[in-house]
Amino acid sequence: MRKYDYIFAGTGLAALMTVYEMILSKKFTSKKILLLDSDAKKTNDRTWCFWEKPNGTYENLVSKKWNTAIFSNEIYSRDLDLNPYQYKMIQGLDFYNFIFEVISKQENIEFSNQKVISFQEENNQVSVKTETEHFTCQKLFNSIFNPKEVLSQDKYPLLQQHFIGWKIKSAESVFTAEKATFMDFSVAQKGNTRFMYVLPFSETEALLEYTLFSKDLLSEKEYEDEIKNYIEKLGIKNYEIIEKEKGNIPMTSYPFWNKNSKNIINIGSAGGWTKASTGYTFKNASKKSKALVSFLLQENDFRKFYKRDKFWFYDLLLLDILDKKNHVGSSIFSAMFKKGNPSLIFKFLDEETTFYEDTQVILKCPTGLFLKALFDRIIR
CATH class of the missing domain: 1.10.260 (434 Repressor (Amino-terminal Domain))
Structure with missing residues (x-):
């Protein structure tokens, strides 16, 4: 049984940001840290977008930025001047590669490609089991989201921001590369909150996502049919699909922090770090990871970390x-x-x-x- 000071169950955005902040602080070099995840983070599995002022923490990873965003519905369209903000995009693989490159230079931090199956706090330490090994630590950071926890109660609603996106290259020049479409509600609502989200990279290339804020997922065909309809509405007759992506982000104000114990903290979606009303994650996770590392330098009880506002x-x-x-x-x-x-x-x-x-x-x-x-x- 191997012992660590800190173990991260899951290495999603929140976990990697927290580890990065620990490294930047230079206050944890004497601590043994283990990251556990069944996913080795070797693929470009997602795109993160967020608004931020220039020169943010991860500015070196930004692959595209926009100073103007478009908001539309079936009646009107408005160009939104984002100043002093910019709308920024970071590719998942660029983020993973950057963080793991930094981690690889830290002698006190290890990554193990294993699936966490259970963890338990006992005798002022935490026991963590994977499919093949057993570890112990002083503090556990859990980012494995369990929807059953939220679905088993009815006091706090659970919606989902779910989408499928196509990155396309068209024969026609129809996109305005300097303007991102933040929300286009001109698509049929069909009893839900549905919109198109468009990130143009040039006049002929863009990422188009059909997105819903609702309880239930759709069939893959319905998302893709709506993307095809929208492409046709833009006047595009000839195009190729370069990449596809899909996602499902929980939107809830459920008080996950009530499940924190002295030595176990829930982070990321599992800790309510996703902005509940929009599903945006990157900026929230960045803020909370900084706050969590500052907290660790002063406090020893994770139950004190979060307060409602x-x-x-x-x-x-x-x-x-x-x-x-x-x-x-x-x-x-x-x-x-x-x-x-x-x-x-x-x-x-x-x-x-x-x-x-x-x-x-x-x-x-x-x-x-x-x-x-x-x-x-x-x-x-």
């Missing part, structure tokens, strides 16, 4: 609405973006606004829906 409650109200009336998502986001200040909206979604700024964003939304959700949540 006003943004958690705002997200909860939106999810309550979409859980009961999934079809109103388009009207909520459309009202917010039609006349709202884009930079203020993105600052709000980054959870960096004052209460006065919050009201400037929230009052752009259909107030009746949110007042009813507030009343229902109070009496619940």
